[in-house]
Amino acid sequence: MTKNEIVTKINLSKDIARFDIFAPLIARKARAGQFVILKANAAGERVPVTLVDWDEKRGTITVIIQAIGKSTVMFNDKKQGEIFEAVAGPLGAPVEIKKYGTVAVVGGGVGIAEVYPIAKALKSAGNKVISILGARTKDLLILEQEMRQISDITVCTTDDGSYGQKGLVTDALQKLRDGGEKIDAGFVIGPVPMMKFCCRLMQKLGIKSYASLNPIILDGTGMCGCCRVSVGGKIKFACVDGPMFEGDLVDFDELSRRTGEYKKEEAACLLKYRESHVCKVGLH
Ligand SMILES: Cc1cc2nc3c(=O)[nH]c(=O)nc-3n(C[C@H](O)[C@H](O)[C@H](O)COP(=O)(O)OP(=O)(O)OC[C@H]3O[C@@H](n4cnc5c(N)ncnc54)[C@H](O)[C@@H]3O)c2cc1C
Numbered sequence: 464m465t466k467n468e469i470v471t472k473i474n475l476s477k478d479i480a481r482f483d484i485f486a487p488l489i490a491r492k493a494r495a496g497q498f499v500i501l502k503a504n505a506a507g508e509r510v511p512v513t514l515v516d517w518d519e520k521r522g523t524i525t526v527i528i529q530a531i532g533k534s535t536v537m538f539n540d541k542k543q544g545e546i547f548e549a550v551a552g553p554l555g556a557p558v559e560i561k562k563y564g565t566v567a568v569v570g571g572g573v574g575i576a577e578v579y580p581i582a583k584a585l586k587s588a589g590n591k592v593i594s595i596l597g598a599r600t601k602d603l604l605i606l607e608q609e610m611r612q613i614s615d616i617t618v619c620t621t622d623d624g625s626y627g628q629k630g631l632v633t634d635a636l637q638k639l640r641d642g643g644e645k646i647d648a649g650f651v652i653g654p655v656p657m658m659k660f661c662c663r664l665m666q667k668l669g670i671k672s673y674a675s676l677n678p679i680i681l682d683g684t685g686m687c688g689c690c691r692v693s694v695g696g697k698i699k700f701a702c703v704d705g706p707m708f709e710g711d712l713v714d715f716d717e718l719s720r721r722t723g724e725y726k727k728e729e730a731a732c733l734l735k736y737r738e739s740h741v742c743k744v745g746l747h
């Protein structure tokens with residue numbers, strides 16, 4: 464097998480794909496909560512994606528990617544046997560895995576994939592794991608079976624009610640608490656508003672929360688300052704100090720502003736890429 468080769472690719476939904484990539488050195492070192500930086504080709508953008516799983520014997524790492532812009536569309540256009548130009552990592556600080564007692568692990572959208580390795584490690588450390596998996600609609604709900612296998616309780620929610628409980632992950636959390644579940648710590652990964660409201664609710668319920676932040680990342684090694692976030696009034700770099708931080712202390716509004724800074728340019732970039740990749744067979 465060649466370095467950075469796609470050993471397996473499985474489409475999990477229309478825009479979400481799972482890749483097993485041959486990267487033995489990373490597979491040997493990876494820990495829950497860390498990420499890699501991928502590049503589609505030599506001129507490609509550096510894109511952070513979470514290490515969802517790894518297999519030291521096979522020498523592979525697993526990532527799950529949601530195509531939302533030019534680079535992630537380019538990734539998900541790749542096929543089994545093709546190569547990623549660069550796979551750098553493992554990066555970021557691993558999550559502190561210990562016995563907390565009962566933990567709520569909350570994933571929203573592709574955040575379910577990102578929270579999976581943490582849930583798995585927390586289960587191995589002897590915690591009771593309650594997983595709350597949220598998606599806009601049934602087709603976008605991924606890894607349900609994998610999460611059920613490592614969880615004591617699994618609750619699925621969809622915004623439109625097409626599967627599981629209708630509503631948001633916060634509704635499910637409140638319901639569990641009203642039903643008498645005592646939760647000692649919560650780990651939340653998903654879109655920024657979801658993490659913000661989930662951490663706020665956990666604070667109200669007296670649950671210590673942790674959220675994995677997703678600012679724009681460039682070098683991923685603490686040099687450029689691009690991934691700057693405010694935590695407890697202090698500047699932190701998500702790529703080296705995180706990406707997981709105490710939820711009560713995160714300035715989610717600032718994070719939201721900073722991640723949305725280049726929306727116009729990102730949309731233009733995707734449009735240009737799509738236009739240049741339209742299949743022209745049969746048009747003439
Ligand atoms: C630590 C971390 C782990 C992540 N793990 C996953 C994962 O496992 N699976 C997954 O699908 N996505 C993951 N993401 C998000 C992923 O990096 C972005 O979706 C991707 O960079 C978007 O690039 P694009 O060119 O496709 O889209 P663009 O159109 O360029 O951007 C779309 C949005 O993605 C975000 N974004 C853009 N560039 C970057 C960048 N260089 N770094 C971070 N965010 C960016 C911005 O919020 C932007 O508005 C993770 C992000 C971080 C920070």
Ligand code: FES
Nearest residue numbers: 681685687688702
């Ligand atoms: S991405 Fe450059 S400092 Fe974190």
